[in-house]
Amino acid sequence: MKRGSAELLILALLEERERHGYDIGKQIEERSDGTISFHITSLYPTLYRLESKGLIEGRWVERAGQRRRRYYRLTPGGRGTLVRQRSIWENFAKAINRVAGIKHA
């Protein structure tokens, strides 16, 4: 798998709304129908790396009747990175298509 794809996935998930770690893990699993092998053990190291880079930020939130959970959200810097990463990925996909010679009938 292309390096950085996990980061891109997390940023994309956080673009919609803020989520906690468990939620992020489940979303990746569900949305990719298991095609993307993403080991759950690497989720938190990735989150902490993104946080250290300042692309996302986490904070503890307490809701009535719930345990406090750490929610992550996209920072402006993270939003910019996401936009750039997306276009890189699109170009990458186009290039693959051209090389693989998949033609539309």
Added chain:
Amino acid sequence: MRSVNAHIREALGSTAIDPDILDELAQHAEATYEELRAEGASEAEALARIDRLVDGWRANPGALQRVFKRPTVVAPPAASRSIASGVVADAIYGLRLLRARPGYSALTILTIALGVAAVTTLFSVAYGVLLRPLSWANGDGVVRVIESRGGKQGRVAGTMMNGSYLAWAEAPQTIEAIGGWRTGTVTLTGIGDATRTAVGMITPSMFDVLRIQPLRGRAFKPEEGRSGNGRYAILSYAMWQQQFGAREDVLNEQIVLDGTAYAVVGVMPRAFAFPTAQTQAWLPMEITSVDGPNGVKRGQIFNAVARLKSGVTAAQASAEATARAVAAPDAGPVAMSLFGARDPIQITAVDAAAAATAEVRPAILVLLIASGLLFITAIANVANMQLARATGRARELTIRAALGAGTARLSRQLLMENAIIGVTGAAIGVMLAVALHRVMPSILPAGFPRVDDITIDGRVLAFAAVLSAIASVAAGLLPMLQLRRLDLVRAMNEGSLASAGAGRSRLAVTRLLVVGSQVAVTSVLLIGAALLTRSFVAQASADRGYDPANVITATVPFPGGRSLEWRQQARARIVERIKAHPGVTHAAFSTGVPLMSAGGFVSFNFNSPFRDGVNIDAQSMRRLITPDYFGALGVRLRAGRGITDRDTLGAPTAVVVNRSFVREFLDDVPVERAVGVSLGTRALPGTAYQGDVTIVGVVDDLKQDSIEGPPQPEMFANLAQFNMANLNEGSILIVRTAGDPASYLEMLRTLIRQEDPAIALDAVMTMDQRVGESLSKPRTYAVLFGGFAVFALVIAGAGLFGVLSHSVSLRSRELAVRTALGASRSSIVAVALKQMAVAMIAGVLIGVAASMALSNNLSPFIYGVSPRDVVSFGVAPIVLLVAGIIACVVPARRVAQTDPVQVLRET
């Protein structure tokens, strides 16, 4: 559930994982376990899955770390061998520190820049206008000579009379020479279109007084200042260039002014801008003797300047001039009509530059003080921000002190940092001032003296340099004083748990004091701005006795050489044709219109109609008008009738007076009783009818120039009744329109051109424009003061914000502990805001008290509001408090949203 959590904690406990992260991972595992169980997995299966998860985490505990971005650490300079290299190292270190915090640095530099720009600009105005020598004076000792009689100045303020002038001009002891001048506008014909041209009428002696010689040709000869000795003119450099193409043979040419030919005898140097920069040509002026032929007394008032002999004071010159004037032939009734009083005569010589700027001096000084206050606020703000940083840097400074850096060494470092801020700020400030200077002529009110002398030169730059030095030292002083009290033990402990609750340090108190004084200064500026604004509004909306809306005014200078009869008919024709134009409701000619010319002045006596045997000495303005004048200006008729077409040449002289006339000379009787009163035969000289002048109506007072001056007694009579009116008497045209007057201007020009191409329609303006122009001074003062106040408000707001943010961040641990102990968030915010509120309220109170003491200094500039105006004094503190609340909201919200657990963990 509990068991799963404990299980994971146990499993990961051996690794050095942050408890916060452990918490998060444990939750994840717990959620996974619960879901697996909910899906039907056995407990053993679920626990096995979790064990695999935990094994994965344990395999690489190093990845399970949050590394927070830390502020850029800038290493302090190494100990230096020489002072010079030490200073350079300090400078580099200072620059790196500034670069490490760009937002903070920009804010401090900008604050200084704005303060320096304000003060530098005002200083350049004050210096250029008040201190710089007059460009046309050519050296010291030029004084304006001003005559007063019975304490009253002439009808044109700052002038002197012919008798006093001639008495002194003859072999004076204290002065080298005296010269007289007045300004005029004439119609220049023969070169292109007829144009209105500003001229200076000067006595030939003026060249000696001002020590100036023409660039080409010669000065006026003494005899050319007497009538009957030919007509001569000297051209300005600009006129020579533009109208004569700088031809050398211009000296053989003639120019035609008001239909009369003048021989050109000289061209003045380019720099000669006297009396005004607009003057295009100079004509010789004659000062007539008081005693004319056939026992006629002749009066003349004009401006005069003299050159003091060296070593003579203005007071000595004044004494000589007064003594001679008293002994001069008495001008009697003429002096009465020109001054409103006969004696005692007093001649005063005052420094010419001071005289030219006397009117704006107090305004400039007040604005200079205001900008100074602003500068102080700006510096205080930077000092405060530096102080805040000093607190933040207490550890750095303490460690350096502990390692052996002396107070002097650390002071030098702080000073260098502040010098960088101060010098950069001042440089940007000067650039701003230069930019402001470009637009200065459009900012300053119309008729502001010496605008051309306002420049940014070496002196102004030196002033800015001094400001920057003051800013650097003053802004660094507080942190430096703090440095001397550096307490090693306490500083090292600051920020640790021990300091919880110790928020009220001496430093915090100092910062609150600074904020309090900023608020006080801002209050003073806001109250001043409110007073000036309310005064401006009062002046703009004051009743002037006429309605300035939808009125066009213009001067129609009739060409010379036309008979009185021709002019009377031309006026009637023009009025008729203008009124025929749709949308024009009234049109009239007059000698006197508010904000233009006051008209003539008469002095006469008559027997009181209400008190037998009492003879009344009356002085009054005299306006000669055509019948529609009152309608055109919207003047209110109070009793009797206005001026009509039946008041013609030879008919009994009908006069309308205003209420002030009734008040002053007719015992303030009800206006109806004034109608029908006879003013004797001498009230209006020049009428064809030789009998009594009779009052036919009374109108309300109208304000001639400023709204502030007391109303003057006035008389109005029909121009058509006079048979010896001067050339251009009655040449002001007033047209009232139904709609926007601007759309009628072209019609007016066309119509006048059709009447006679030799007429150069002049001074065309709507009455609203004239009123606006007359208010440009109060408007400028209000706008400048308001600008300073807003600026100070922003600075003070930023100061409040900074102090509160800082105090909140310093006290975050204390606040967190309180929250953890059960204090509500609102009570925490209240604690944070309380000290701010105390500082602000104290500042406002001090500011209000200072304004009470200072506002009397504003009284020359305010009209219609008391210097203790309750609204102004009330509004300013409210504005400040609102701004203060806005400045406090952000840090207060930050407190409310802070997670106490996080705070306690992080520190």
